Amino acid sequence: MLENIFQYIDLHQNEFIQSLKEWVAIESDSVxxxxxxxxxxxxxxxxxxxKLRHLGAAVDSIDMGHQELPDGQNLPIPPILLAELGNDxxxxxxCFYGHLDVQPAKKEDGWHTDPFTLVEVDGKLYGRGATDNKGPVLAWINAVGAFQALNQDIPVNIKFIIEGMEEAGSVSLDKLVEREKDRFFSNVDYIVISDNLWISKKKPALTYGTRGNIYFTVEVKCREQDFHSGTFGGILNEPMADLVSLLGSLVDSSGHILIPGIYDNVTPLSEEEKKMYETIDLNLEEYQNSSQVEKFLFDTKEEILMHLWRYPSLSIHGIEGAFDEPGAKTxxxxxxxxxxxxRLVPHMNISVVETQVKKHLEDIFSQRNSSNKLKVTMMLGVHPWIANIHDIQYIAARRAIKTVFGVDPDMIRDGSTIPIAKTFQDIIQKSVMMLPLGAVDDGEHSQNEKINRYNYIEGSKLFAAFFLEVAKMHS
Amino acid sequence: MLENIFQYIDLHQNEFIQSLKEWVAIESDSVxxxxxxxxxxxxxxxxxxxKLRHLGAAVDSIDMGHQELPDGQNLPIPPILLAELGNDxxxxxxCFYGHLDVQPAKKEDGWHTDPFTLVEVDGKLYGRGATDNKGPVLAWINAVGAFQALNQDIPVNIKFIIEGMEEAGSVSLDKLVEREKDRFFSNVDYIVISDNLWISKKKPALTYGTRGNIYFTVEVKCREQDFHSGTFGGILNEPMADLVSLLGSLVDSSGHILIPGIYDNVTPLSEEEKKMYETIDLNLEEYQNSSQVEKFLFDTKEEILMHLWRYPSLSIHGIEGAFDEPGAKTxxxxxxxxxxxxRLVPHMNISVVETQVKKHLEDIFSQRNSSNKLKVTMMLGVHPWIANIHDIQYIAARRAIKTVFGVDPDMIRDGSTIPIAKTFQDIIQKSVMMLPLGAVDDGEHSQNEKINRYNYIEGSKLFAAFFLEVAKMHS
Structure with a gap:
């Protein structure tokens, strides 16, 4: 049965690419x-x-209203599509989540070809949105379409939630998911997101976790108006001296976070997890070269990946209100x-971390005996997400990958914060899986974004194979 | 003899104010x-x-050519006036130094009256440039003019160097002084600058020192392009962590500079100097209130002034290249x-301090064992200036002040860096004195700049008295 599907996909690949070309041609920039x-x-x-109606799906295009921007402008929010096909x-x-908006792109930013004209060179399909996320959305549609073209029964009921504001922070998505929790999502068993990349150019991956993030501002204030360093230098507790001392107390030169208690809730490393890192396809030398970093804090692939994925990290981003321009202002x-x-990892808790950070900074500040005012604020807190890799859909996806690509996938996480998986998991309380199709060098958000023809076409097959596997296991 | 002069000045004060009004009306903004x-x-x-020719002076208006601005614009530099009167x-x-350019001013910035119309309210003459520096220049001219009007012999030979680019960094002044060192300046015995303020609203002052300044940049570089904290956080020596640790090693929370050896060349405090601080007219409470600082590092007037004037201070100005805007960029x-x-004080040496700072930062950096690149650069170095207060013109000025104001002056320094005094001292190698006329609340560079009628008129008398005293002592 799958062989027919695969053959159909292979035979119709140019049509699928034509569809992608039509979608890439639309400059759906939400940024x-x-x-x-x-x-x-x-x-x-x-x-x-x-396109979804053409598949036979019932499509609901939900009006999301307007948004008011900080500059007072009022803009309409694109609809979110809720679609369903099959109700057995x-x-x-x-349920497949995808988005059809893209990052900005201009030829003059350094694109070799027009970003909104899909161009194939050496098996690579260049165009804005090709891998993020128009290609993967179409691959899912291609998989469904193949079953229908061959009059084969689709082994699963399919739902779609497709948005157009992901690159702008998924405005109003949460609210819709919350509202539809007991309606559209009530009978959903599995949620699949295909909006990230493999860690390799060639080896497929399955993503089972993302780090969270907790963002702080530390304000140190003496008065409103700045001082001249000639007129006041020497008699003040200077806010910058306080601030660099506070920021300097956060992390040591080995990357270890110095906030007391911060590691207490980090999940200990299990043997099973440790082994997963060993088989991951990461060429350390190539990774290092491509990132143009002379030396990382760690020397082995395993340590590097663990510090990106399963340990917290602390980054200092900058200072607002100080002199930040070229020149020599006194x-x-x-x-x-x-x-x-x-960056938070399981099972760090946002409010525990918030308390630890505030206490630590207040302690350091009080040691300085400064007459300035300190204010520490948590600006945002997003939980980490982790899936159970023994869950049915993960096993199904691993089998489907083995069938299509002939290898076991890299079991990976993402060091970044992708709130969508955690959002679905928390609101709908169903298993969420991130099943990427794109290769590590696809350049999402960059110039010359591409998806490989191979990944796009085999990805369509992968989704088809996944339908069968998940249906088999679910029953 | 002086009584006649003083009476003449008192009788003609409205004419003098009329002259100031005419000068203030010219929007000579060099900024x-x-x-x-x-x-x-x-x-x-x-x-x-x-005006100087009218006094009978021989005036040379020196063409200073053009300047090219960073934006490619080519602007003419105003002439510098070299004038001399008497050659006995x-x-x-x-030689009197002054400048006739001003800071920008617009009514809408918060001026109560038009900044370029001199307006008298309660004995205060409001207008841009009234105190900085048109008033003091005219006061010197008024003093000379009084002798001439009364057909009295001026007891000193007078020279003037008047520029029009002081607020823009005295473009080309150095070069002219250097060029004229053995001509115009060859027979100059004393140089008087009257371009700063008293430390009090009422008590006159004599300024005998300014701090220097040495400005550093500390660059920490990993690579050209910024990283995303989700994708790279945890495996890098982050440049910001290195930098805050470097900046945090410079000064402690009591304002003490931590760079080894930095205090070695600071002149020890003598008993004579210590006593001078005790008599200075500074109302600490008023000073604190007007500066809107809750608490200074020191509690006494003497300690505060010493830390502003005779001890070095270190200020951290900011960071270029980090995230400096509102919001939460990761x-x-x-x-x-x-x-x-x-801020440098006698007898700290620029190149010694440069070496100490670089060595200190390199030591701290090497302890971090970071893979980033460190580059410490001295951007500018200006020597501190200190005069010998036992010098003839200082004694003469003290006597003149006692004569006109009936009190001994505050012997003050300036915590800021005013390169002009040091420039004259270094190039011409003659005694330089800063003899301010303006009160502490004159608001130079601010909205509602003013000079008190009292200061302007008594200042004219002060200069006249100074001519006599310096001639008496010199002979």
């Missing part, structure tokens, strides 16, 4: 808040809705705001 | 590099040259430049 781009996203959502209570229901900034964040 | 303002400065210099080898020659800056400077 630049301009009416013109918003219209393009609306157009994109319309075309996608038609004996089959599992798999100012004593009177009010400065330091910014840092901690 | 905004616009052709229109440059023309105004040229006009100002022409009017001043006429038996008299001492006193960036790991890859290349950051910290900026700090040290």
């Amino acid at each position: 630049q808040p301009l009416p013109h781009f918003r219209q393009e996203i609306f157009k994109m959502m319309d075309i996608a809705a038609d 209570p004996k089959k599992p229901t798999v 100012v004593i900034p009177a009010q400065v705001i330091g910014k840092f964040s901690i | 905004q590099p616009l052709p229109h303002f440059r023309q105004e400065i040229f006009k100002m210099m022409d009017i001043a040259a006429d 080898p038996k008299k001492p020659t006193v 960036v790991i800056p890859a290349q950051v430049i910290g900026k700090f400077s040290i």
Whole structure:
């Protein structure tokens, strides 16, 4: 049965690429808040809705209203598509999340070809949105379409949730998911997201976790107006001196976070987990070269990956209110705001970390006996996400990958914070899986974004194979 | 003899104020590099040259050519006036430095009256340039004019060096002074600058020192392009962590500089100097209130003034290349430049301090064992200036102040760096004195700049009295 599907996909690959070309041609940029781009996203959502209807899906294009921007501009939010195909209570229901908006792109930014014209060179399909996320959305549609073209029964009920504001922070998505929790999502068994990349150019991956993030501002204030360092230098507790001492107390030169208790809730490393890191396809030399970093804090692949994925990290981002331009201004900034964040891992708790950080900074500050005012604020807190890799859909996906690509996937996490998986998991309380199709060098968000023809076509097969495997295991 | 002079000045004070009004009316702004303002400065210099010629002085208006601005604009530099009146080898020659350009001013910045219309309210003459520096220049001219009006012999030979680019960094002044060192300046015995303020609203002051400044950049670089903290956080020596640790090693929370050896060349405090601080008229409470600082590092007037004037201070100004805007960007800056400077005091040596700072930062950095690159650069170095207060012109000025104001002056320094005194001292190698006329609340560079009628008129008398005293002592 799968062989027919695979053959069909292979035979129709140029049609699939043609569809991707049509979608890439729409400049559905959600990052630049301009009416013109918003219209393009609306157009994109319309075309996608038609495509889903063409599959036979019932499509609901939900009006999301307007958003007011900080500059007072009022812009319409593109609709979110909720679509469903099949409603057989004996089959599992798999809901696919994807987005059709893209990052900005201009030829003059350094693209070799027009970013909104899909161009194939050496098996690589260049174009904005090719891998993030138009290609993967179409691959899922291609998989469903192949079953239908061959009049084969789709072994799962399919749902889609497709948005057009992901690159702008998924405005209003949470609210819709919350609202539809007991309706559209009530019978969903598995949620699949395919919006990230493999860690390798060639070896497929399955993503089972993302780090969270907790972002702090540390304000040290003497007065409103800045001072001149000639007129006041020598008699003040200078806010910058306080602030660099506070920021300097956070992390040591080996990357170890110095906030007392911060590691207490980090999940200990199990033998099973440790082994997973050993088989991952990461060429350390190539990774180091491509990142243009002379030396990392760690020497082995395993240590590097663990410190990116399963240990917290603390980064100092900068200082607001101080002198930040070229030149030699002799100012004593009177009010400065330091910014840092901690990438959270299971099972660190946002409010525990918030308390630890505040206590630590207040302790350091009180040791300085400074007459300035300290204010530590948590600006945002996003939980880490981790899936159970023994869950049915993970096992199904591993089998499907083995079938299509002939290898076991890298079991990976993402060091970044992708709130969507955790959001679905928390609100719908169903298993969420991130099943990427793109290769590590796809350049999402960069110039010359691409998806390999191979990944796009085999990815369509992978989704088809996944339908079968998950149906088999679910029953 | 002086009584006649003083009476003449008192009787003609409204004429003197009329002259100041005419000068304030010229918008001789050197800060905004616009052709229109440059023309105004040229006009100002022409009017001043006429005024000096009217005194009977030989005036040389030196063409200073053009300057090219960073934006490619080419602007003419206003002439510098060199004028001389009297050439009696038996008299001492006193050269007065002043400037006739001003800071920008607009009514809408918060001026109660039009900044370029001199307005008297309650004995205060409001207008841009009234105290900085048009008033003091005119006071000197008024003093000379009084002798002439009364047909009295001026007891000193008078020279003037008047520029129009002081607020823009005295472009080309050094070069002219260097060039004229053995001509115009060859017979100059004393140089008087009257371009700063008293430390009190009422008690006159004599300024005998200014701090120098040495400004450093500390660059920590990993690579050119910034990192995302999700993708790289945890495996890097982050440049910001290195930098805050470097900046945090410079000064402790009591304001003490931690760079080894930095205090070695600071002149020890003598008993004579210590006593001078005790008599200075500084109302600590008022000073604290007006500066809106809750608490200074020191509790007594003496300690505060010493730490502003005779001890070095270190200020951290900011960081270039990090995230400095509002919001929560999760960036790991890859290349950051910290900026700090040290106010230098006698007899700290620029190149010694440069070596100490570089060695200290390199030591701290090497302890971190970071793979980043460190580069410490001295951006500018200006020597401190200190005069010998037992010098003839200081004694003469003290006597003149006692005569006119009935009190001994505050012997003060300036915590800021005013290169002009040190420049004259170094190039011409003659005694330089700063003899301010303005009160502490004159608001130079601020909105509602003013000079008190009292200060302006008594200042004219002070200069006249000074001519006599310095001639008496010199002979």
